[in-house]
Amino acid sequence: MNKMAANLAASETTETIDALITPALLLDRGRLERNIQRLAERAKKLGVVLRPHMKTAKSIDAARYAFPREPGPITVSTIAEAEYFADHGFRDITYAVGLSPASARRAMELCRRTGADVKLLLDTVEQADVLADARQTTGMTPSVFIELDCDDHRGGLKPDDPGFPDVASRVVAAGAKLVGVLAHAGESYGLNTPDALVRAAENERSATARAAEILRAHGHACPIVSVGSTPTAHFAQNLEGVTELRAGVYMFFDLVQHGVGVCNRDDIAISVLATVIGSKPEKGWVLVDAGWMALSRDRGTANQQIDQGYGVVCDEKGRVLEDVIVVQASQEHGILAIRAGSGKSMPDLPLGSRVRILPNHACAMAAQHDFYTVVNGDSPRIEARWERMRGW
Numbered sequence: 001m002n003k004m005a006a007n008l009a010a011s012e013t014t015e016t017i018d019a020l021i022t023p024a025l026l027l028d029r030g031r032l033e034r035n036i037q038r039l040a041e042r043a044k045k046l047g048v049v050l051r052p053h054m055k056t057a058k059s060i061d062a063a064r065y066a067f068p069r070e071p072g073p074i075t076v077s078t079i080a081e082a083e084y085f086a087d088h089g090f091r092d093i094t095y096a097v098g099l100s101p102a103s104a105r106r107a108m109e110l111c112r113r114t115g116a117d118v119k120l121l122l123d124t125v126e127q128a129d130v131l132a133d134a135r136q137t138t139g140m141t142p143s144v145f146i147e148l149d150c151d152d153h154r155g156g157l158k159p160d161d162p163g164f165p166d167v168a169s170r171v172v173a174a175g176a177k178l179v180g181v182l183a184h185a186g187e188s189y190g191l192n193t194p195d196a197l198v199r200a201a202e203n204e205r206s207a208t209a210r211a212a213e214i215l216r217a218h219g220h221a222c223p224i225v226s227v228g229s230t231p232t233a234h235f236a237q238n239l240e241g242v243t244e245l246r247a248g249v250y251m252f253f254d255l256v257q258h259g260v261g262v263c264n265r266d267d268i269a270i271s272v273l274a275t276v277i278g279s280k281p282e283k284g285w286v287l288v289d290a291g292w293m294a295l296s297r298d299r300g301t302a303n304q305q306i307d308q309g310y311g312v313v314c315d316e317k318g319r320v321l322e323d324v325i326v327v328q329a330s331q332e333h334g335i336l337a338i339r340a341g342s343g344k345s346m347p348d349l350p351l352g353s354r355v356r357i358l359p360n361h362a363c364a365m366a367a368q369h370d371f372y373t374v375v376n377g378d379s380p381r382i383e384a385r386w387e388r389m390r391g392w
Contacts, residue, residue: 016380017316017354020373022275023294025365026356027062027372028318029383031269032251036066039233039250046239051075051094051226053248056363059372060088061386062251075246079106084389086116094119094226096182096246098147098155101130108138119179123147123157128170135175144171145182145226146215150207151200153186159211165218172220180224181215183208184246188231192261192305197235204232209241234262252362255312259304265312265320270366271356272311273373274334276349285327286336286349288357292329295357296364310334311357311365317378318356321347326357 017026036052043050052066055077063074063085073092076082082093091114095107099120107118120142122128131142146167149156157164171178185204191197204227212222227239228246230253239245252270253263274290292310301308310326313336323342328335334357338346349355359365366372366388374384 015382017273017373017375017382018380020273020382022273022354023290024273024373025294025369025371026271026273027252027374027386028269028271029374029376031267032062033065035251035253035263035267035269039247040066042234042236043245046236046245048239048242049073049244051228051244051246052251053077053096053228053246054081054085056248056366057251058084058366058388058390059386060085061384062372063088063090066251073244075248078392079103079110080391081389082107082116082118083110086110086114086118091116093117094121094145094182094246096121096184098122099127099130101133104130104134104142105137108134108140108142111140112138117143119143119145121145121147121182122171123149123155123167125163125167125170128167128174128176131171131174131176142174142176143179144176145180145224146171146178146211148181148183148208148211150183150204151185151187153184156183159207159214164211164214168215168218168220178215178220178222180222180226180243181208181211182224182226183211185227185229185232188229189256189260189300190303191231192259194235194261197231197261198237201232201236202238204229205236205239205242212241230257231260231262249362252359252366254300254359254362254365255308256300256304256361259301259306259308265358268358268362270362270372271314271318271358272365273316274355274357276351276353276355277333278351279349284337284346286346288326288334288336288355289332290326290329290334290357291332293331294365294368295326295329295334295359296361296368297329298359298361298364300360307339308358308360309339311359314356314358316354316356316380319378320358321355
């Protein structure tokens with residue numbers, strides 16, 4: 001029995017979700033497996049290494065579904081994540097957030113303690129100069145990516161920025177190992193047609209491959225050419241010149257990804273189970289015990305073609321209640337109602353009945369909770385409880 005199966009067997013319970021105190025975070029194991037397999041097959045077809053981003057799952061149990069045999073390459077967004085996964089045997093880790101002096105030293109201390117290779121990310125000569133201190137303080141040689149800006153989304157250097165080769169030279173001068181370039185096509189989250197997503201993926205690929213060639217022309221090795229966002233990972237047609245693909249929210253998906261066109265609603269693997277605690281029939285409201293403390297404040301669908309409020313509402317078995325959304329959320333209260341403009345009627349949801357609420361942003365919803373209650377499909381049986389790590 002592998003570690004994943006052993007963990008599941010050890011955690012099996014005869015309890016059902018009826019016994020849960022709400023709000024509770026549910027994870028559908030079948031959907032998780034299907035989502036992971038889908039992108040793994042795409043990466044294999046495209047001829048690249050898949051480096052899953054663990055910022056969404058933050059769970060060793062979920063990670064073992066992506067790596068059922070042995071730990072593989074992962075991406076993290078906090079040093080605490082790097083420490084957590086390194087302590088569970090992961091050794092090839094990319095910290096995909098721009099480094100600070102403190103994070104560089106902490107990452108190198110982790111490398112010294114565990115033998116992990118934690119790759120850092122930077123885009124300035126000032127950050128490159130920090131590497132010399134981290135190396136001297138810890139005795140470890142940092143591995144470093146230069147971050148690229150392929151679509152004006154966030155940080156990073158444009159491939160044709162005249163300062164780009166200078167940053168590479170300063171990395172080497174600091175005694176660090178330049179391992180490659182890394183880009184994230186974050187603007188793809190604002191798209192919603194297949195053609196636009198294909199173009200975004202090609203722009204990400206071409207910009208990153210071009211940057212790698214520029215580094216090589218200046219005498220620098222560039223063994224890793226890393227791209228990825230969940231939308232572009234699923235719509236890339238060609239990854240020539242790229243060596244690895246990153247994505248994170250694909251394990252769970254969410255309503256933002258559904259609005260972009262990457263997934264169906266029945267691909268979304270997490271939800272919050274909530275209980276009906278009251279109603280305002282004159283307003284068409286039903287009140288539940290899940291507010292923004294359980295669902296998060298994320299309103300990522302507000303700028304999409306369909307505004308999903310604070311989440312789409314399903315019945316207790318996970319079947320979508322058409323046009324029922326969480327229209328308002330205070331700290332511990334959610335208000336369910338029919339979306340504006342719909343001709344549908346509010347379903348009968350008496351006091352004490354249960355609903356599941358799908359997330360706008362899976363990362364944000366999951367971050368509100370300490371563990372996943374694992375279920376499978378519409379079965380009420382609880383299969384396991386998986387703890388999540390938190391913090392920085």
